[in-house]
């Protein structure tokens with residue numbers, strides 16, 4: 739079938755209802771025990787799997803306790819401690835700089851506003867949204883990672899391409915109470931079924947309402963190219 743509902747609002751509601759059923763307990767998969775650890779873990783996770791980040795932070799968080807530990811670390815030493823992570827040199831620089839700002843401007847505490855967070859080195863809107871949602875219980879937007887980007891396009895919820903524009907496009911269409919869980923639901927479905935290269939449309943619970951279903955359609959709306 740692969741026929742989406744008439745409006746984007748209705749499509750979003752139906753998609754979310756079904757994914758809540760499929761993945762009732764889904765949540766963030768990064769390990770952390772305080773706001774600073776959350777911030778560091780999310781900064782490390784850019785272009786890197788959560789699984790790898792969790793392996794690295796298991797030791798990193800034993801060694802570094804607070805913002806001062808990171809800010810005072812030698813660049814080479816911190817880079818060495820995270821060297822199995824993508825872009826570890828840049829990430830070490832960003833973490834040291836962000837932690838210096840946290841000490842100088844925020845009394846050593848991770849700030850709780852979008853503008854203060856995105857003023858920190860290496861912290862974009864996506865990272866800030868995750869820290870606000872899971873560190874401060876503040877939901878200001880929708881975290882658009884690679885899975886949310888791909889699935890929202892495939893499912894006909896947006897035609898935008900950049901994460902920032904996708905977020906702005908989805909916010910009026912998705913009820914605010916679902917903003918946080920949408921990300922985790924899409925990540926779970928993206929990992930389990932709707933992978934980038936080879937989605938399992940034949941076992942997908944969204945197949946009958948998906949305008950990219952390989953069983954019915956020629957084009958993957960995420961890429962705009964033929965399957």
Ligand code: SF4
Nearest residue numbers: 932937939942945948
């Ligand atoms: S697995 Fe296939 S049917 Fe399911 S959401 Fe992805 S593209 Fe659509």
